[in-house]
Amino acid sequence: MKFSAWGRYPVIEANPVHFQNIDTLAHSIQDRQNLIPYGNGRSYGDSALATQYAPQRSRDRMMAFDESSGRLTCEAGVLLSEIIATFLPRGWFLKITPGTKLITIGGAIASDVHGKNHHVEGCFSECVEEMRVLQPNGEILVCAKGDELFHATCGGMGLTGVILDARISLKKVTSKNINQTTIKTKNLRETFEAFEEYSHMPYSVAWIDCLATGNNIGKCLLMVGDFADDMHLDYKEKKRLTIPCNFPSFALNNLSVKAFNWLYYKKAPAGVSHQKVDIDTFFYPLDAINNWNRIYGKNGFTQYQFILPKEVSFQGLNEILGTIAQSGKGSFLAVLKLYGKANQNYLSFPMEGYSLALDFKIEKGLFNLLDHLDQIVLRYGGRIYLAKDVRVSKETFEQGYPHIEEFRTFRKKMGLDTKFNSLQSKRLSL
Template structure:
């Protein structure tokens, strides 16, 4: 069984070992090979690719739930969607969730994912009580907060070992609905103004028109939200659309992206509008479409996500958005988020400031253009997110992560370099 990332780039043949039990895993790791863990394949680049893969998704049992404290004990292959399906009707939800629920708990820890409430709740690791980790020698360690293996593993992209179990905290909710307010802004200055105005709200995210130019640069639709209190908890999965094949390469181009951006922005009411929407619509709009990655064609795509320090975010984003607009290499998926303070984990991505994520179809000249954006990100003291990356250089990556040598020391201390590696880890030297 050969597995690929969500971005479908790079394509790599691999051999997969299916994780069913810890004893079989120990025997597999003892072999003279190197591995990387693979969950549900929703990381965009090469962070979960190598010649040999440990396929963790089948390791997906629920082990217990402490209703008094909201602590869920489960195996690492459990999907966030499975947690929501079972626990949302009981009045519980994830404290931190990314823009897709189709990822494993192990993947959420390894990427230290964040969501629309980072400015309030932080990363996924903030709700992780503990997890168990199989090391290169087959030993299983229980890792808790402030443990060096906890700090290295959360955000460590699977390079410290194989996560087996985890205990995570859920939050109490009283509705399957979100009360959403949408604010339409005219430019980047207005966008920053409304982000700050509503920074006390638990959830916020903006779709930004990255092809807007001149006085319109940075115009957006900012969505803020909070759970309703209507007692309606009859959550059920919706039926999904499906993209049955890869779109032809010409279907997604500068003209089609501009048309989509114009229509999406135009249809929204001017000023402020309110509505009540369900959990899936607010948190996971793209999950409603199976195989949506196929719209980018057979050559695949990459997501470029960076974060800039708050005091320079406005200037940095304006420069980057101007560069993107002038290039015509825009994305119709352009997501701007406000991030809170960085945590202590060695390779966690968010820092206090603003994060922008954009999807780009793989085509000639793209990586050279992204190298130009890298230089601007570094100029403003920002960094790139490994869970989305497929091409950043070692030099660029290192400059963004001041604790990278602590991570390397842990890898060396536990002899992890011999067993746990990915195409990405070799590329960026971690």
């Protein structure tokens, strides 16, 4: 069966390994080598791709909720959207959420995802109090912060066993709405000044015009916000639009991206403006369109996401944005975020600094450009995000992740290195 993740590149032949319960899942693992757990396929690259994958969406029960503390115990196949639909009307929301709610709890832990509030709340692992992980020998291990299994599994890309369920803490909120402030900047210097000025705000994210050149490099719309206190908790998901088929691959080109960027930037009011928007508009704008990944055409696309240490972020981003603009390989989705301190997990992506994520359609010359960008990222002491990656080299990856040898040693010690593997783990010898 043809199989790919969100970037629709690469497409491989693969077989799902179905199971009825934990016992049959354990047996399937014992009988096989090189299997990978699969959540909802929202990772962009090849971290969830292998010729044998174990789909986890069917494990979707919520088992317990403590209304006084906001602690939820649920199976790893539950989607963030299901948690929001159930608990937002009761005044609870996720402490950490990425830019899509269509991912599973298992996927959120395995990538140790981050949101627009990393500078305040950290990664998803911060809200995980305990989890159960199925091991190659069929044993179910319980782990929490401080245990090596926990720190290897959070950010461990499905390579430390199957996450079965977790107890996570939710946060109390007073609305389904966000009071948003939008700041329009003219260049990267203004963008950085605005991020720092508003760094006390719990949520922030900037859309960057990555094709701007000269004095306008780094111009952006920075959106910051916090939950409103209007007690409007009557949350219902809106109907989604659908992209019915692949766009022709010529549709996205330098000109169309330039035109989109020009319009998007122009329609925002100058200076500082204020809006009240709902959580879906603020956190999950792309979820409004089913199959939006088809606009990149039948060859698929990839997201290039890197992070740079704070003290060199301005200089590094200036160089990288200049290189991208010069290449003419534009991306209309270019998102800049501010990050707080790194955590202790072996392979978690964030470090204190700024991260940029850009979508590129797969086309001739793209990987040469990305290899070139990798060298700039490494020169500034940065790293690439595994949840988005499909092509980074082992050498580049290793230079960015100082705890990789501890991760590899742990995998060997637990007998995980031959059992759980993805295309990505093979490429990077994880």
